[in-house]
Amino acid sequence: MSAHAETHAAGATKTYVWVWFWLVAITGIEVFLAYEHIRPDIMLTILVGLSTIKVALIMAYFMHLRWEKLSLVLWLIPAMVFCICMILIFFFPDGFRLERQRQEKPLSQNSIPAGNVHVWRV
Amino acid sequence: MSESHTDAAISSAWSGGVSPFAIGSKKLGMWLFIISDALTFTALLVAYSYSRLTNPNWPTPFPIWPAIALSSMMSVILLSSSLTMVMGVAAAARGDRRATVKWILLTMLGGALFIVLHMYEWLHLIDDGLRPFSNPWNGSPLFGATFFGVTGMHMTHVAIGVLYLGVIATGFGRGKFTPEDVEVSGLYWHFVDLVWMFVFPLIYLMSVKY
Numbered sequence: 328m329s330a331h332a333e334t335h336a337a338g339a340t341k342t343y344v345w346v347w348f349w350l351v352a353i354t355g356i357e358v359f360l361a362y363e364h365i366r367p368d369i370m371l372t373i374l375v376g377l378s379t380i381k382v383a384l385i386m387a388y389f390m391h392l393r394w395e396k397l398s399l400v401l402w403l404i405p406a407m408v409f410c411i412c413m414i415l416i417f418f419f420p421d422g423f424r425l426e427r428q429r430q431e432k433p434l435s436q437n438s439i440p441a442g443n444v445h446v447w448r449v
Numbered sequence: 450m451s452e453s454h455t456d457a458a459i460s461s462a463w464s465g466g467v468s469p470f471a472i473g474s475k476k477l478g479m480w481l482f483i484i485s486d487a488l489t490f491t492a493l494l495v496a497y498s499y500s501r502l503t504n505p506n507w508p509t510p511f512p513i514w515p516a517i518a519l520s521s522m523m524s525v526i527l528l529s530s531s532l533t534m535v536m537g538v539a540a541a542a543r544g545d546r547r548a549t550v551k552w553i554l555l556t557m558l559g560g561a562l563f564i565v566l567h568m569y570e571w572l573h574l575i576d577d578g579l580r581p582f583s584n585p586w587n588g589s590p591l592f593g594a595t596f597f598g599v600t601g602m603h604m605t606h607v608a609i610g611v612l613y614l615g616v617i618a619t620g621f622g623r624g625k626f627t628p629e630d631v632e633v634s635g636l637y638w639h640f641v642d643l644v645w646m647f648v649f650p651l652i653y654l655m656s657v658k659y
Binding site: 340343360371407411429 | 469471472480484488491498499502503517524528531534536635647651653654659
């Protein structure tokens with residue numbers, strides 16, 4: 328291997344180790360946040376946000392997308408993101424609405440109509 | 450159309466016989482598989498998250514030990530196995546066959562360790578009485594279905610990945626496979642890691658027992 332190639336390989340290794348370090352660090356932050364008493368909808372948003380950063384790092388560096396042709400990235404990623412947004416747009420406005428409603432008016436076991444008890448106890 | 454236009458069309462990157470994205474067919478195929486599999490996991494995780502938010506009695510059964518400690522450890526193991534895989538891909542690109550096999554074997558070890566810890570965690574929960582359609586905590590019965598469904602689907606991917614890497618390491622060691630084959634198997638492995646980056650916070654961290 329030429330001296331140039333060796334320098335290049337050492338530089339690449341350093342980059343990979345740095346990316347790994349940040350991925351582990353963000354995982355640590357996520358575990359820490361799990362023990363803070365945060366509302367589930369806000370918690371979900373923060374955790375998904377942090378995980379999206381991690382996934383972007385993995386795709387860019389470990390999966391080498393950063394060094395691929397831009398046309399490949401544009402062909403693969405926006406279509407997937409669009410599909411994911413289409414899935415989210417149907418579920419989450421309603422999910423958050425029900426979740427908030429519950430925060431305002433907590434549903435205790437006693438307040439569930441007798442006929443629906445089987446829904447909760449299987 | 451004039452003749453020069455026809456020539457231009459034939460010699461363009463899209464007329465076949467060349468690689469418009471400057472990557473091989475195997476790599477392109479793997480990327481397409483990854484995108485479709487990512488959407489499968491998206492559907493599972495979105496269905497889970499919706500159930501998590503909308504059910505008033507979602508169980509939060511995961512104590513620090515064993516669930517959170519083990520799943521955090523599993524995350525670090527999977528991230529580290531991605532690092533060893535990327536080193537293997539780099540070694541293959543350099544033509545260093547021995548180093549490639551060594552790094553891939555380390556990656557497989559990480560995958561195997563992940564499965565062992567995950568099985569331990571599963572058996573612990575099953576022992577507690579968790580089933581796909583019921584749980585001992587009087588919570589929403591959907592908990593078991595989503596837990597076993599999502600983590601089981603992911604564990605299957607890890608197991609397949611370990612076997613796939615075994616085939617690639619053996620073949621590359623014998624000179625049957627090319628560095629591209631190693632890189633393609635690496636893409637699959639990183640994808641398995643990537644999915645866990647969502648499974649871990651959504652399934653485990655959203656249900657910690659304070």
